[in-house]
Amino acid sequence: MPRVPRRTTKCLSWKPDHATSATVSETAPEIFDRSARRLRRDRAAPGFAGHDFIRATMLDGIAERLDAVTRNFTDVLDLGCFDGAFVAPPGARVVRCDAGFAFAAGSSGVQADEDRLPFADASFDLVVSAGVLDQVNDLPGALTLIRRTLRPDGLFLGAFVGAGSLPALRGALRAAESDRPAARLHPQIDVRSAGDLLMRAGFTLPVADVETLDVGYRDIGRLYGDLRGMAASNVLAQRQPLRADTLARTIAAFAAAADDRGRTHETFQMVFLTGWSPDPSQPKPARRGSATASLGDALRR
Structure with a gap:
């Protein structure tokens, strides 16, 4: 088998003490090439079932939270x-x-980018998103649109690959291009930033937490195959081709990190998001200064 996934649950969590508000920027930079992203997803669609283990793990986590x-x-x-x-x-x-298009057509769905949703406000009472929000140009805008499509007291459950993922591949690329490193992997969002984005988008009771998936690879080709097969390869707007000599050094550096069984371990940090659409029936945080007991007195007791 090319990989041996091992899931570690909730290695890190973030939860706000109270909600805040902020204005979402109306002009987000186009970090990702939208056309390339659609093409990569279409190419991945026929064989996706052979590379779906990351999304399957995310869906399991979402199902647990939904239960x-x-x-x-x-x-x-x-x-x-x-x-x-x-x-x-x-x-x-x-x-x-x-x-x-291929994924949308295959599931009798709608083709649209996450930050350009065609749905009317208050159309749904549950929105689920697994494995795509890390490749969205305007993530704050996408989360705001998701919140707007929800009815009052509607629930959003999301998951995506976050910061700290693919350390072995990143290390191998750094070693191969130590003199002039190029952007090969897109920026990743950490759990704290994800929680902040939920609040900025207007969600109430926001929670962000992380689960870790460890996967062993016998060679970097299997890893690249998985990334292509799950539509997670490089779709940055400013991307450069990988020269043959750079690829050879990357392969060697990745192999040098293998354990005594010949496997190089790669890590996927899956950030899970939970947020609710505002509704008057939801619990509110206590007003500052409204406490009737002293924390100092309680500690002295």
């Missing part, structure tokens, strides 16, 4: 649907949406 919610959902948006593997709650109507 903890004691309410019914009737209208669900599966945003970034890939092959439509997300299983909605019983009785719910599901709309599937993907930036790639």
Whole structure:
């Protein structure tokens, strides 16, 4: 087997004490090449089932969080649907949406970028997104649109590959291009920034946490194959081709990091997001200065 995934749950978590508000920028830079991203997703679609282990793990985590919610959902948006593997709650109507034509068509869904959603406000009471938000040009805008498509007290559950992922590949590329490093992997979002983005987008009761997946590879070709197969290869707007001599040094550096069984271990940090659309029925944080007991007195006791 080319890989041996091992999942570690909730290695790091972030949860705000109170909600704040901020203005989302109306002009986000185009970090990613939208056309290249659609093309890579279309190319990955036919063989995605052989490389879906990251998204499958994310969907398992989302299902666990959804099971903890004691309410019914009737209208669900599966945003970034890939092959439509997300299983909605019983009785719910599901709309599937993907930036790639092949994935959207294969799941009888809608083709649209996450930061350019075509859905009306208050269309859904549950939005789920697994494995796509790390490749969105305007992530604050996408989260705001997700919140707007939710009805009051609607739930958003998301997951994406976050900061700290692919350390072995990053290290091998740095070693191969130590003199003039090029941007080969896109910037990644850490859990604290993800929580801040939820608040900026207007979600209430926001929670962001991380789960780690460790995967062993016998060679870098298997890793590149997985990244291409899961539509996670380089789609930066400013990307440079990898020269043959640089690739050879990258292969050697990756192999040099192998353990005694000949496997180089790669890590995927999966950031999970939970947020609710505002509603008057939701619990509110206590007003500052409203406490009736002294923390100092409690500690002295």
